[in-house]
Amino acid sequence: MTPPDPAALRHALADRLQERGILKTPAWRKAVESVPRELFLPTFFTDRPGPDGVTRYTPADAGERLALSYQDETWVTQLDGHLTADTADGPTTGFPTSSSTMPSTVVGMLESLDVEDGMNVLEIGTGTGYSTALLCHRLGEDNVTSVEVDPAVAVRADAALERAGYSTWTVTGDGLLGHPRRAPYDRTIATCALRRIPYTWVRQTRPGGIVLATVGPSAWSYGTGLAKLTVTGDGTAEGRIIGRASFMPARAEAVLPLSGDLSARAAYADSERPTALSPDLLNDWMPAFLAQLAAPGAQLLRVLGGDSQETVHLFDTGRESFASLTADGSTWHVRQGGPTAIWDAVENTVMAWQDAGEPDITAVHMKVTRHAHTYWIDGRAGLRWTHPLPPLGG
């Protein structure tokens, strides 16, 4: 069988992205048609659920890699901060720590960045380097600075970018600090999710410039929003959530699963009551986003007991507060403890949103100052959240 022609695969990918309204401008179309994604995916894992429901990651077969590279899929390239597909000896479980994000997400974000010729861009999360290469094609390699926190990932991305013909500024380091040496930037874009926008990015982006990043104040893997903020001259950045987006969390912000006896953490409740809402609501994206705004820092865990009864826990370890919900028939009960009544906050927020007619995530405004992140939905009582920032040197 003749192998597929990479140029034809790139063209077909561009067609599909354009038909879906994701690829909009000729310059980005040219970039998609020119940058060979397979160069950035010399090895990767495919994934599918195992018999126990836990995802198994399998090194992609050499004969399939080219065609798979042009599917609109995210391909995981590293697990648990070290394991790559060329070092794995078969299907394995693990936590994805680097990947090539699906082209529709990458291209959608690049289109939203509103770049113009000659602009310089700071990218956080080089990963495989594919999105970096698209930026280099569009703006020129001298106008792109990309920061990757994982040294092994950064080395592979550098090599792939060279193979593709780009000698751009790749930096190994914590992107939450930006890269002051090449600042100010016209655009700052992150391809990892954040609990909050680092103020360093506001400082390193020029007034009128844009910061585009996925935020979720509690670092859940879903219920996150793509924030597009314009930096103003007075040291703030303001804008809105322009859609849903999901990315692996920035390394320093990744939340370790709580260990130990969870019921001990919830042993002493200050109050107990039937709930007004079912926690099943939190399976939906927008209520999950709102819950993170209402209870920043709260981890969500679902635990099945020996009696097959599910308990939904929200733990805010920073504030030593918890809410634990169990069902009694069709009625849910919540036990809450600690200084913050987490479920009260979540329920009040979700009910205010329901009263407001359940506006979409794009109704959420956002402002970042040196001292706080504020989110709000216009003209609605109970739909404003201020998250003070810890003092920062940045």
Ligand SMILES: C[S@@+](CC[C@H](N)C(=O)[O-])C[C@H]1O[C@@H](n2cnc3c(N)ncnc32)[C@H](O)[C@@H]1O
């Ligand atoms: C989803 S991947 C990036 C995808 C990439 N843009 C591409 O097209 O292949 C996210 C990357 O962000 C990196 N990352 C996580 N936290 C970071 C941080 N604090 N600073 C810089 N990079 C970070 C991860 O190591 C990972 O490689």
